[in-house]
Structure formats: C-alpha cells, structure tokens
Amino acid sequence: MIDRPIGYQATPDPVAIAELDPEQWLHMYEQMSKIRAFEEAANELYTSARMPGLTHLYIGEEAVAVGVCEALRQDDYITSTHRGHGHCLAKGATLDRMFAELLGKAAGYCRGKGGSMHIADQDTGNLGANAIVGGSAGIATGAALSIKMRGSDQVAVCFFGDGALGQGLFYESANMAQLWKLPVIYVCENNQYNEYTHNSETAAGTLTGRAEAFGIHTVSVDGQDVRAVYSVMSELVARARRGEGPAFLLCHTYRFHGHHVGDIDRSYYRSKEEEQWWREGRDPLKLLAGWLQEQGMEAAIFARIDEAVRREVEAAVQFALDAPYPDASEVDRHVYA
C-alpha cells in the first residue's frame, strides 16, 4: 500500500448554494437516510445468509445520488452502476420492490432476473444498473442522442466511478457527446478506489483533465455535501436543457464499507485512520443535519426521520422475504421481446 495523505484528493470548485426551503433540504436528508437504511439492511441480509450472491454498498456516497437525482425530473434518464442502489432509490424506486430484486423474487423490479447489479425501472427513467464497469457510458450518451433527435428537453445522467475512467468507452462516448452537444451529464463518483486499488495507482494526470480534453464543461464538487451537489447539478441540468451540451461532474466521495459486502479486511489497501476520517468528519447525513440544526431545526427531527425510514425498510425487507420466487417458466421468458 503506497503511503498517501488522508482526505480529499483535490479541492472542489467553489459552489453557489441554491436557496431552498428548509423542508426541501430535509426531504434530501430523508432520501439519504432511506438509502443508508436500505444498505444497512442489505448488509444484514448478506451477513445472515438470507441474500443470494453479494452486493456493493453505497453507504458514504448518498449525497451524490440524492443531490444529482433531486435536480432531475422523473422523465430524465439515469444509467447506474454495480454500486447502484442509491441511484435507483434517489430516482424514485420503492424499497419493497428493490429488496425483492435483491433476493431474486418475482416481485422485484426485474422479476428477480437482474438482481442487485441490474436494477432497471423504466417508470422512473432508470435505464438500468450496469455490472460492466464503465459499460453504460454509451447507453447514456445514446439516450441523450435520442433526446436530441426527438426534440425533447430531457437530460441523461451517466453515473460511474473513478475506476470506469480506465475504460475506453467513456472517451469514445464523451467525444461524440461534445461534438454533437448532447444533453448528457457524466457524474463521476470518485470514491478513490478501483476495487482494492487506489486511483493514484491507476490514473495518470487528473480525473477532470480527461473530460476537459474534449472541451466538456467540467466541475468538481464535494460529494459529501448534498447541498453543493444539488446546486451544481441544477445548473448543469439547466444548461443541458438549454442545448448547451454535456458536462462532467466529478464528485469527491468515499465508500465507508468495502468494495462489496464480503470485503471486510481492507487493511491491505487502506487504513483504519482514513476510514475514520471520512466516517466521523465527512458523513453526508451528519453534514446536512448539522447545517440544518445551525439554521434552527431541532435535532429530534432527524431521529424521527431515521426511525420512520427504519420501520419502512423493515416492512420492505419482510415483504421481500415473504415474496415468492419466480415460476420456473420465467427462465426463458424475455430472452426476446
């Protein structure tokens, strides 16, 4: 493990924070709390051997999904990643059908045939999570081309991690997006690790430099600050709707858990001190709650939200546990439309 400083890799760009009603920020807290509780329950399902396969937890990165998706309309598109539960929930997916999909049940978003890494939900504009790292750069860009050809004012958002910048597809797609001024926003969740390898070992130059090389409008933001993410994203969305073309949003963030639920011993690739620095000082829920309290909101509100969300998650887990598996006849359905 190469010795490296703890904390943000680069200073985020200055952001003009949007003027929202406190209730709207509180709604974002609730969304983040829901993702946190969902992921904690998913982890519990895994460790208690009630979930098949494994899953990649989004805990620590909630402000990115929520800040981005709160700036979108329901008919805007997103493409997601293997670490995608947060994106799906933030875009409007429901807890019960999400858990049902994680457990491979017929009531899941994909009738149990996609699983944790492939949740798609047309009704909320979710074109699907993708288990090929960087695999959806083309899909999101194609959705943006479709938007432009149809004369719509939708936007397409491509979520991916810093690891995806090692894949060539992003560069081919981003080049065309800028050439043709497509309404696509590439949201790079820089959690610093390509699985078990820090990106200082995998990425030459700067991360933003990759998009800047195409002349794409590029912003970097503190991905732990949902107000900052939302504020920047709102501007990028408005810009895309005006036909001003693609953008690249680099979100500095951190995953509090391992690459996947089974990644328990992480000492060979990152230190406990580093994890502690992020968990204690840069937890997106704590940051937003702290700021809202400074604005005069009482602390008990957050506990009440967390508790309500926890009960909702419990009920959704129970729904999924009780739900039936798909009938055997499902196995060769939907191979062809």
Add this chain to the structure above:
Amino acid sequence: MSMREPQFSLAVKNPGVREITFAEAVREAIAEEMRRDPRVFVIGEDVAEAGTVFKVLKGMVDEFGPQRIIDSPISEAGIAGIGVGAAMTGMRPIVDIMFGDFITLTMDQMVNQAAKTHYMSGGKLKVPMVLRTTMGATRRSAAQHSQSLHAWLSHVPGLKVVIPSTPYDAKGLMKAAIRDENPVAIFEDKMSYQLKGPVPTTEYVLPIGVADVKRTGEDVTIVATSSMVQVALKAAEILAESGISAEVVDPRSTAPLDKQTLIESAKKTSRAIVVDEGYQSYGVTAEIAAVIADGAFYYLDAPVKRLGAMDVPIPFSPPLEDLTVPTPAALVDLAKSLCGKV
C-alpha cells in the same frame, strides 16, 4: 408470392419485379423504412457523403440529411453503445460497422448490453437496434478485413443474426430487422454487393427465422449460408451433370435458426453437407450439423459433413487466400463422396 418459389425466374414471370443489386436492395430497404418511420436513423463511419466504403448507402444523406445519416468518429464501441441507448429510449438506430472484423470492438455493447437488457430488466426495456456489418473473404484484404464472424453473435441469447444471400432476401430481411423489437445483427457478404437478382417493386417484408429452399433436389441437402449459397448453387449444377440432385437450403438467419426446414430437407435426401464462410471450428457449420444429426438421425445414410473457412488467419496472398474459402469444386467432391459416386 411463396417464399419457396425459385427467385431467379421471378423477373420474367412478374412485371412488378426488376433486377437490382444486393447493395441497391439494402439501400432500398433502409430508405423505405426511414421514410415510413422517423425513428430510424443510421450512424457509422463514412456513412453520409461517402455512403460507406462499399457505397451501399450512396446518396441517402441527400434525402435524409446528416441528422439521420450520421457520420461518426472511428469509435465502434461508442456507436454500438449509443445505438443501445438510443434504442432503449424510443429510436430505431442502424449502427453501421464497416467490416465484420470490427465487431470485436463492439462486443461488450452487443453481448453484455444489447443482448441482455430486455431479459435483465424483466422484459421492461427493449433494444430495437440493427447492427449492420459485412463478412466474406477473397477481396484480397488480409486477416483483419476478411473474416466472417457471425458465429460470435449467434452464440449469444438475446441477439438475432441475419445472413442474407440474395438481393431479395437482403431487402426483405433488412426491413424486418429494422421493425424488430430486438437487437438484430445483419452480416452482408461484401463480395455479393454487385450480385443482381429479382426484387419486387411493391413492398414486402420477410420473416426472420425462416429458411428458404434455393434449389430443390433429392439426393443430398446442401445447407448454405450467405456467400456460400452461390457456391452451393454452382456445385448443384455441376452435380446435376453427374446425376446427383442436390437441394440447397439457405437458413437466412443463424439466430433464430429454422431447424425444422433443415431437418425436413435432410430427412428427404438422407444426406447433408453444411457450408458456411465462418471458421469451421466451433462455428455455424458445427451447430447446424448437430441440429441435423439430432433431428434426422434415423433418416441419414451418412454422417453430416461440414465445410467452413480454413482455420487460419486469412492470408493476403491471393493463391493462399483462395485456399481458405470453400469452393464449388470442394463441395462437388464432398457431395460425390457422400453419395458414393467418386
């Protein structure tokens, strides 16, 4: 008109039929579909003013404009991915991949994205896109511009793979592919672009997954695909002089494969040869031979024989390249030995 009707007499019989080339048939199909459906567009390298390197789309940009005949960078993976995303969100893209050899660059998008999206989403998302590309050797283009890699995509559930052999089939199947709700790959034999054949002036669409008997016969079935259909028809003529009556069956698509027609023909003739321009090992000939062996076993008088491209990187030197592709002579020899008439 019946699909079983021999096509080469159509023009004579029917005043509504004229002779056009394979390339013209493809162009007509795409142009007709673009006129009837504003969602259809073409994206690829040098498709607009250049009309593709083979000039198949020549002039189309004049009618449809550069917004619908889109010249792309040399980014096969990128345009395949863009095709998938556009298809998922209401468009009908035709992604043009200049040489079949370059589908290797689109593999993640075709295999992991296009093919699986409908299934993985529990039937909610659809990818109605066409990937149009070429196949076929003997153009003196060496190992990276001559391969017939249709078996690669035929291996993957969720994709349809069409391999037309005549202008008539090329037009009818292209129109079907564009209207299909699934990702369809079409491999066009580049040596067939100037092949002429009868094509009706009125509109028609052919179903994907239905084989066509190109010549009826009694003694041996030759299952031939794409470029090999003309080879098989020539062989059948030569065999006829030796008193061997060969039936030539063209599957027209490898996925879905019209197993029934192939098996019925083999049952009737009791002998079968499969010829395809893909590499012989682990290829289309192996799959079709297995289908026939399984379905017609008790009717066969001899093992099913196969002829594919030689398992070598396709050489540049013309005399060497010609050795790698099945020829009428090779097919005649094989058929004669199979029929015990050497």
